[in-house]
Amino acid sequence: MATHRPVSLIGVPTxxxxxxxxxxxGPEALRIAGLPEALAARGVAVRDVGNLQGPRNPWTGPVDGYRHLDEVVAWNHALMEATLVELRDGRLPIMLGGDHCLGIxxxxxxxxWCREQGKQxxxxxxxxxxxxxxxxxxxxGNIHGMPVACLCGLGPEALTRxxxxxxxxxxxxxxxxxxRSVDQDEKRLIKQHQVDVYDMRYIDESGMKRAMEAALEGVDANTHLHVSFDVDFLDPSIAPGVGTTVPGGVNYREAQLVMEMIADTGLMGSLDIVELNPLLDRRNRTAKLAVDLVESLFGKSTLMRD
Structure with missing residues (x-):
C-alpha cells in the first residue's frame, strides 16, 4: 500500500x-459518513482541525453584481491561512465544504505554496x-459560480488578490x-481564456480513461495535484444531495476510475470536497458516496495493482 502524507481535515461550514x-x-455530514475513520483505515494519519469560523450568511441580494462579497472574502481568507499552515507543516489539507466559492x-x-517550493x-x-x-x-451574483474566474484574475480585487x-x-x-452546464457568456470566456474542458460530450465520445489521460498529461514528480471535487460532478441519480443538480453526470464507475487514476499518480497534494447539501440528500447517501470516492483517491482499489 502506498504511504501517504498525513492529512488535515479543515471544515468550512458556510x-x-x-x-x-x-x-x-456539509462538513459534519462528511464526518458522520465516516471520512476520518475511512482514511485512518487506509493507513493515513488524520488530524481534524475542526471548523473554521466566519460571518453568518446574510442572505441578501447582489450588490454591484456580487452576493455577500465581504462574507465570501472573510471565509476564503480564513481558509487560505489555514491551508497554508497545513501545507507548510508537510500535511495534505482536505477542505470539507461548504460551497465552491471556497476553492478561491x-x-x-x-x-x-507551490511557488514557495518551486513546484508545478x-x-x-x-x-x-x-x-x-x-x-x-x-x-x-452567486460567487460559487465564479471561483475559477477569480483564481485566473477575473473578478473583484478582494478575491483575485x-x-x-x-x-x-x-x-x-x-x-x-x-x-455539462455552462452559461452562454461563460462559454465565450472559457474559449477566450483557453480553459481545458473535458465535458460530458467528450467523455461520452472518448471515454473517461482518455479524458483523464489528457487531463493528467504533462504532470511529473515536481507537480502538485490539487483536486477540487464538487459533488454535483456526479449524476444526481447517485448523488442527490446538491443544490445545483444537473442530469447526465458522471456515473459511479466513471467516478471511481477518475479517483483511481489520480491515486495512481501519487501526486495529489490537496483536496476540496464541496457543495454537499445534506438538507437535499437522502439518508446521507451523497456524503457516504463522497467518502467512498475519497477512499479511492487514497488508493482503495478492487485488486492489488503494481
Whole structure:
C-alpha cells in the first residue's frame, strides 16, 4: 500500500457563496459518513482541525453584481491561512465544504505554496459547472459560480488578490472534467481564456480513461495535484444531495476510475470536497458516496495493482 502524507481535515461550514441554504452542513455530514475513520483505515494519519469560523450568511441580494462579497472574502481568507499552515507543516489539507466559492481560498494557498517550493501546479476541477462566471455575465451574483474566474484574475480585487498575487493561477493550470452546464457568456470566456474542458460530450465520445489521460498529461514528480471535487460532478441519480443538480453526470464507475487514476499518480497534494447539501440528500447517501470516492483517491482499489 502506498504511504501517504498525513492529512488535515479543515471544515468550512458556510453556504455564503451559494444560491441554496444547506452546504454549510456539509462538513459534519462528511464526518458522520465516516471520512476520518475511512482514511485512518487506509493507513493515513488524520488530524481534524475542526471548523473554521466566519460571518453568518446574510442572505441578501447582489450588490454591484456580487452576493455577500465581504462574507465570501472573510471565509476564503480564513481558509487560505489555514491551508497554508497545513501545507507548510508537510500535511495534505482536505477542505470539507461548504460551497465552491471556497476553492478561491484553498487554491490561492496551494498556488502560493507551490511557488514557495518551486513546484508545478495542476488543478483538476471535477464539477458539472465551469465556475468561470463574472459579475457581468451572471444575473444571480452567486460567487460559487465564479471561483475559477477569480483564481485566473477575473473578478473583484478582494478575491483575485486574496493572496497578494494576481492572478493566483493561469487558466492553463486547470483541467475541468464532467462539465455539462455552462452559461452562454461563460462559454465565450472559457474559449477566450483557453480553459481545458473535458465535458460530458467528450467523455461520452472518448471515454473517461482518455479524458483523464489528457487531463493528467504533462504532470511529473515536481507537480502538485490539487483536486477540487464538487459533488454535483456526479449524476444526481447517485448523488442527490446538491443544490445545483444537473442530469447526465458522471456515473459511479466513471467516478471511481477518475479517483483511481489520480491515486495512481501519487501526486495529489490537496483536496476540496464541496457543495454537499445534506438538507437535499437522502439518508446521507451523497456524503457516504463522497467518502467512498475519497477512499479511492487514497488508493482503495478492487485488486492489488503494481
Amino acid at each position: 453556504d455564503v457563496g451559494a444560491g441554496h441554504r444547506g452546504a454549510r452542513l 481560498g484553498s487554491i490561492t494557498a496551494v498556488a502560493r 501546479l495542476r488543478v483538476l476541477w471535477l464539477d458539472a459547472h465551469s465556475d468561470f462566471n463574472t459579475s457581468e455575465v451572471t444575473p444571480s 486574496l493572496g497578494g498575487d494576481a492572478p493566483a493561477i493561469s487558466p492553463q493550470q486547470v483541467r475541468q472534467i464532467g462539465i
